[in-house]
Amino acid sequence: MPQKSVNLPQKANPVLVKQANLFADLPTKLIEDFQQEFQLNEWHKGDYINSDVLTKRFFVVIDGQLEIKQSNPETGREATLDMLYAGDCFDLMVLFDDQPHDVIISPLTTVKLLSVKLSTMRHWLWTYPEFNQQFMPYLAKKMREKEQQASSLILHDVPTRLSRIILDHINKIKFYSGAKEAEHHYHLVNGLNDEVLARMAGSVRQVINKQLQLWKKEDTLDKKRNQLIIKDLEALEKEAKFTQALPNEPLAKS
Numbered sequence: 049m050p051q052k053s054v055n056l057p058q059k060a061n062p063v064l065v066k067q068a069n070l071f072a073d074l075p076t077k078l079i080e081d082f083q084q085e086f087q088l089n090e091w092h093k094g095d096y097i098n099s100d101v102l103t104k105r106f107f108v109v110i111d112g113q114l115e116i117k118q119s120n121p122e123t124g125r126e127a128t129l130d131m132l133y134a135g136d137c138f139d140l141m142v143l144f145d146d147q148p149h150d151v152i153i154s155p156l157t158t159v160k161l162l163s164v165k166l167s168t169m170r171h172w173l174w175t176y177p178e179f180n181q182q183f184m185p186y187l188a189k190k191m192r193e194k195e196q197q198a199s200s201l202i203l204h205d206v207p208t209r210l211s212r213i214i215l216d217h218i219n220k221i222k223f224y225s226g227a228k229e230a231e232h233h234y235h236l237v238n239g240l241n242d243e244v245l246a247r248m249a250g251s252v253r254q255v256i257n258k259q260l261q262l263w264k265k266e267d268t269l270d271k272k273r274n275q276l277i278i279k280d281l282e283a284l285e286k287e288a289k290f291t292q293a294l295p296n297e298p299l300a301k302s
Contacts, residue, residue, distance in 0.1 A: 064088065068108045068162060069135040070182055078176065085168050089161040097153035102139040103146075106169040109136045112159030117152045117247060126152070128247040130193075131217070140190060143169060156244070201250045204289070207259055209249045211288040214240075218278065241274045 065071050065083045074082070089107070091097060091114075114132040119125065129151060132138060142149050143166060172179050200209050217240060242253045242260070249256060260276070263269045268284060270277040278284060 064110065065162065067110050067134075068137075070108060070137060070186060071179075073182060074178060078178065082164075082172070085164050086162045087164070089163050091155045091159045091161070093155050093157055095155055097155070099149060099151050099153060102142045102149050102151075102153075104166060105163040106143055106166050107138055108162045109134055109138075110160050110162055113156040114138075114159050115154040115156055115244065115247075117154060118150070119152060126247050127250065128244070130190075131248065137186070140187065142166065206249060206251050206255055207287055208289055209251075210245060210256060210259055211284050213245065213248050214276065214278070215281075215284060215288055218281075240276065 062076070062079050062083045065079050065086060071079055071082065087105075091112075109132050111134050114136075115128055116130040116132065116138065117126050117128045119127075130138070139149050139151075141147075146166075173183060174180075200212060204212075240248075242257045245260075246253045246256045260269070260271050263284075264271050266280075266283070268278070268280045270279060
């Protein structure tokens with residue numbers, strides 16, 4: 049039976065608000081004013097989050113990982129619309145058109161969020177130019193991501209799409225556990241099992257698993273349950289057919 053989402057009773061403090069990239073560079077006085085309107089929420093993996101909440105509040109992820117998806121009720125097939133990480137906010141569509149958004153909100157980990165009334169968020173955007181200047185580049189970034197996602201589904205095969213998804217995840221969640229001297233050799237990807245990767249790549253689990261096993265055989269990565277350890281980032285970037293190096297390109301050996 050699905051669990052209910054949990055709203056923590058305390059209000060957000062200025063330090064917490066400043067953790068969100070969207071607000072980090074705002075004047076201190078403005079952050080202090082904003083934080084009085086924020087509520088701190090915590091959702092857990094497996095929680096049922098009614099999408100109606102998106103018509104009432106605007107959310108900013110400050111920790112954890114969240115999947116936004118849709119499903120076909122006739123076939124049961126699901127597709128990932130967006131993968132949200134710390135610093136991301138949602139729902140942009142409802143914010144601008146004030147219409148319901150029929151989506152499935154699926155926390156992949158324990159997720160901590162700041163939330164504010166939609167009307168308050170709109171008021172901030174129209175009233176404070178310094179906040180608008182912070183928000184517009186984020187909006188443009190999300191639009192570019194959607195453009196790339198759509199073009200990738202049409203123009204590229206599964207290995208290319210899958211490699212790009214993994215590299216994008218690494219770029220957003222940088223985490224390494226192991227010997228310091230080997231840090232630039234390994235990149236850890238948590239929380240993306242075969243089914244999630246299939247939804248993101250517009251494919252099916254069996255095809256994704258076959259490709260991951262091939263990369264494992266080629267020593268490009270190691271696969272353990274819901275964890276991928278990237279061992280050859282250069283090979284993955286070559287598969288992705290990127291025209292320029294990613295920000296998290298491996299450090300050169302000294």
